[in-house]
Amino acid sequence: xxxxxxxxxxxxxxxxxxxxxxxxxxxxxxxxxxxxxxxxxxxxxxxxxxxxxxxxxxxxxxxxxxxxxxxxxxxxxxxxxxxxxxxxxxxxxxxxxxxxxxxxxxxxxxxxxxxxxxxxxxxxxxxxxxxxxxxxxxxxxxxxxxxxxxxxxxxxxxxxxxxxxxxxxxxxxxxxxxxxxxxxxxxxxxxxxxxxxxxxxxxxxxxxxxxxxxxxxxxxxxxxxxxxxxxxxxxxxxxxxxxxxxxxxxxxxxxxxxxxxxxxxxxxxxxxxxxxxxxxxxxxxxxxxxxxxxxxxxxxxxxxxxxxxxxxxxxxxxxxxxxxxxxxxxxxxxxxxxxxxxxxxxxxxxxxxxxxxxxxxxxxxxxxxxxxxxxxxxxxxxxxxxxxxxxxxxxxxxxxxxxxxxxxxxxxxxxxxxxxxxxxxxxxxxxxxxxxxxxxxxxxxxx
Amino acid sequence: xxxxxxxxxxxxxxxxxxxxxxxxxxxxxxxxxxxxxxxxxxxxxxxxxxxxxxxxxxxxxxxxxxxxxxxxxxxxxxxxxxxxxxxxxxxxxxxxxxxxxxxxxxxxxxxxxxxxxxxxxxxxxxxxxxxxxxxxxxxxxxxxxxxxxxxxxxxxxxxxxxxxxxxxxxxxxxxxxxxxxxxxxxxxxxxxxxxxxxxxxxxxxxxxxxxxxxxxxxxxxxxxxxxxxxxxxxxxxxxxxxxxxxxxxxxxxxxxxxxxxxxxxxxxxxxxxxxxxxxxxxxxxxxxxxxxxxxx
Numbered sequence: 001x002x003x004x005x006x007x008x009x010x011x012x013x014x015x016x017x018x019x020x021x022x023x024x025x026x027x028x029x030x031x032x033x034x035x036x037x038x039x040x041x042x043x044x045x046x047x048x049x050x051x052x053x054x055x056x057x058x059x060x061x062x063x064x065x066x067x068x069x070x071x072x073x074x075x076x077x078x079x080x081x082x083x084x085x086x087x088x089x090x091x092x093x094x095x096x097x098x099x100x101x102x103x104x105x106x107x108x109x110x111x112x113x114x115x116x117x118x119x120x121x122x123x124x125x126x127x128x129x130x131x132x133x134x135x136x137x138x139x140x141x142x143x144x145x146x147x148x149x150x151x152x153x154x155x156x157x158x159x160x161x162x163x164x165x166x167x168x169x170x171x172x173x174x175x176x177x178x179x180x181x182x183x184x185x186x187x188x189x190x191x192x193x194x195x196x197x198x199x200x201x202x203x204x205x206x207x208x209x210x211x212x213x214x215x216x217x218x219x220x221x222x223x224x225x226x227x228x229x230x231x232x233x234x235x236x237x238x239x240x241x242x243x244x245x246x247x248x249x250x251x252x253x254x255x256x257x258x259x260x261x262x263x264x265x266x267x268x269x270x271x272x273x274x275x276x277x278x279x280x281x282x283x284x285x286x287x288x289x290x291x292x293x294x295x296x297x298x299x300x301x302x303x304x305x306x307x308x309x310x311x312x313x314x315x316x317x318x319x320x321x322x323x324x325x326x327x328x329x330x331x332x333x334x335x336x337x338x339x340x341x342x343x344x345x346x347x348x349x350x351x352x353x354x355x356x357x358x359x360x361x362x363x364x365x366x367x368x369x370x371x372x373x374x375x376x377x378x379x380x381x382x383x384x385x386x387x388x389x390x391x392x393x394x395x396x397x398x399x400x401x402x403x404x405x406x407x408x409x410x411x412x413x414x415x416x417x418x419x420x421x422x423x424x425x426x427x428x429x430x431x432x433x434x435x436x437x438x439x440x441x442x443x444x445x446x447x
Numbered sequence: 448x449x450x451x452x453x454x455x456x457x458x459x460x461x462x463x464x465x466x467x468x469x470x471x472x473x474x475x476x477x478x479x480x481x482x483x484x485x486x487x488x489x490x491x492x493x494x495x496x497x498x499x500x501x502x503x504x505x506x507x508x509x510x511x512x513x514x515x516x517x518x519x520x521x522x523x524x525x526x527x528x529x530x531x532x533x534x535x536x537x538x539x540x541x542x543x544x545x546x547x548x549x550x551x552x553x554x555x556x557x558x559x560x561x562x563x564x565x566x567x568x569x570x571x572x573x574x575x576x577x578x579x580x581x582x583x584x585x586x587x588x589x590x591x592x593x594x595x596x597x598x599x600x601x602x603x604x605x606x607x608x609x610x611x612x613x614x615x616x617x618x619x620x621x622x623x624x625x626x627x628x629x630x631x632x633x634x635x636x637x638x639x640x641x642x643x644x645x646x647x648x649x650x651x652x653x654x655x656x657x658x659x660x661x662x663x664x665x666x667x668x669x670x671x672x673x674x675x676x677x678x679x680x681x682x683x684x685x686x687x688x689x690x691x692x693x694x695x696x697x698x699x700x701x702x703x704x705x706x707x708x709x710x711x712x713x714x715x716x717x718x719x720x721x722x723x724x725x726x727x728x729x730x731x732x733x734x735x736x737x738x739x740x741x742x743x
Contacts, residue, residue: 071706077493080493080494098709102492104493249597251597253573253577253596253603253685253687253689254577254578254579254597256579397710399708403703407689407691410690414597414690414691415598415690415691432507433708433710436489439498440490440712
């Protein structure tokens with residue numbers, strides 16, 4: 001009996017393996033795509049893959065989630081070292097420089113030119129493309145899921161507290177917070193220690209550098225300077241607001257992060273990604289009015305464009321030529337206006353091309369709820385042409401630098417540490433990270 | 448002369464041992480060699496010219512005040528955690544070993560937490576003991592910040608250690624219960640006839656006879672506390688090393704630097720120091736504590 005069962009299983013396995021290699025499938029060139037999104041967003045990537053495969057007779061893309069951005073980068077590195085890399089991989093903003101210096105990829109322009117696709121590279125929004133381009137402007141990877149930070153506020157609460165203005169400056173945010181507090185709201189504004197909005201986006205829209213050498217674009221010898229800019233005053237302002245209980249820390253360690261705090265109406269204002277727009281709309285009870293607008297600036301500041309966040313798609317070197325044909329077809333497919341619109345609709349990420357955005361505008365996508373307001377993310381990203389301080393951040397070990405800053409914010413807001421002293425220490429430690437990175441890539445130049 | 452059965456040829460025993468040798472070589476010595484290589488060089492993550500830098504990676508790690516902070520945090524974690532794990536496991540095992548009504552149920556019941564993955568337990572406890580919601584919120588209602596692991600490093604460290612104990616007490620319990628069952632019943636019964644109560648019997652008869660098991664648990668639990676997957680998993684899912692490095696155990700720091708920071712060289716150097724530290728601890732345990740353990 002047992003032997004019989006074993007035989008059946010073996011026979012099944014044989015059948016499965018031979019079927020897998022059956023001639024019907026052999027004509028298609030398979031290639032792999034690794035991505036870091038998971039959950040609902042991961043499912044949407046699978047949908048995109050399926051849409052592509054349905055249109056294809058020559059190629060088949062195999063999409064595999066690595067569950068997280070950092071794991072995707074990590075696994076790509078391990079696979080590349082073992083010469084088993086996927087054809088396409090999704091790398092988050094902070095990993096961009098590591099990829100650029102790796103020499104392990106095929107530049108976007110080269111891939112498309114080699115495979116006979118004519119792409120209008122100027123079609124990408126400058127604020128998005130420049131983050132993934134060399135200092136000279138050569139786009140190296142394909143912008144894919146892009147976002148930027150927005151300011152969310154609960155309009156219903158604003159009305160109840162008698163606030164009639166929109167929070168466009170931090171002075172107005174403070175005034176609104178005071179009125180909300182007076183009206184009995186315990187948490188007018190919730191914030192956490194994520195550096196993306198409070199440091200990176202703040203610095204960009206206030207035209208403040210994060211590091212020398214044009215935020216690292218002009219050389220690996222850049223040094224961070226965030227401890228000497230308006231960012232310090234901004235943190236001091238947050239500290240003052242926290243002391244007056246107008247701004248309240250909300251982290252998962254305390255029990256609730258900022259987005260749930262906002263959607264449960266515990267907190268009435270927050271800064272977070274446009275990618276949360278869908279979640280906020282779905283989670284807030286019906287009848288509660290809310291808005292997402294551009295991040296506030298300090299009064300009298302000349303606003304600049306905000307930075308793009310999210311990830312881009314890199315084509316890895318060292319695969320057979322046939323796979324690159326498929327990869328180019330897939331990336332071209334993603335760039336079609338209807339795919340751009342579909343992706344943006346189902347995820348909440350912003351469209352990365354001008355034609356995609358125009359198509360969505362023409363279709364009336366942004367005119368009604370729940371998508372109304374998302375166009376402001378594009379407005380924020382394209383507010384001005386990119387400049388030295390707003391092009392992006394090209395620093396080695398940026399994940400660690402973010403962590404150094406976030407730890408000092410934790411010390412400042414949870415343990416009453418001195419603002420300047422903590423940020424000085426974070427800067428000093430960040431520079432150690434940068435110097436080690438420079439040494440690791442000794443002799444390499446950014447172009 | 449002792450009678451010994453030995454193989455006549457040398458290749459047969461080697462052949463028998465080969466599968467195990469290959470596995471150890473493949474999954475232990477080879478990675479360790481790679482780590483050693485990495486610790487003395489600087490190499491870009493995607494590969495390329497690995498530059499020999501001598502002890503620079505070690506110097507960098509050792510000159511970082513937060514590195515020493517992580518050593519202290521790890522020492523606290525790996526001593527307090529195992530101590531309570533063994534203490535609680537022993538107490539429960541002694542109780543279950545008395546074979547009172549319900550013993551069978553509790554024998555099963557106390558092992559259960561061990562079946563839960565560390566990070567999952569961490570997530571659950573993070574909610575249960577979060578300072579603003581959950582159970583602890585009522586404690587904080589008495590006086591603010593009585594319990595706030597998001598604010599005080601000591602509270603956060605206590606929190607992760609509590610989760611570690613909660614999970615691993617079940618593990619020590621299994622071993623100690625098995626150990627107790629091999630203690631001859633007659634000894635306990637004789638002591639009882641002499642008028643010794645359950646406490647006295649436990650302290651004077653059962654615990655001394657459990658010494659080999661307790662020693663084994665001491666070594667394995669301390670190693671687990673230093674480098675165990677759960678030590679990393681719990682810290683990662685509950686505090687992320689915070690607040691302000693308060694719960695940054697050595698193994699968390701290593702994983703974070705290697706996989707978040709892509710600083711493989713620095714992480715490798717720290718791994719070697721950690722391996723060395725565990726060797727020293729195990730040596731101390733065998734040299735000084737094992738002397739007091741009698742196996743027969």
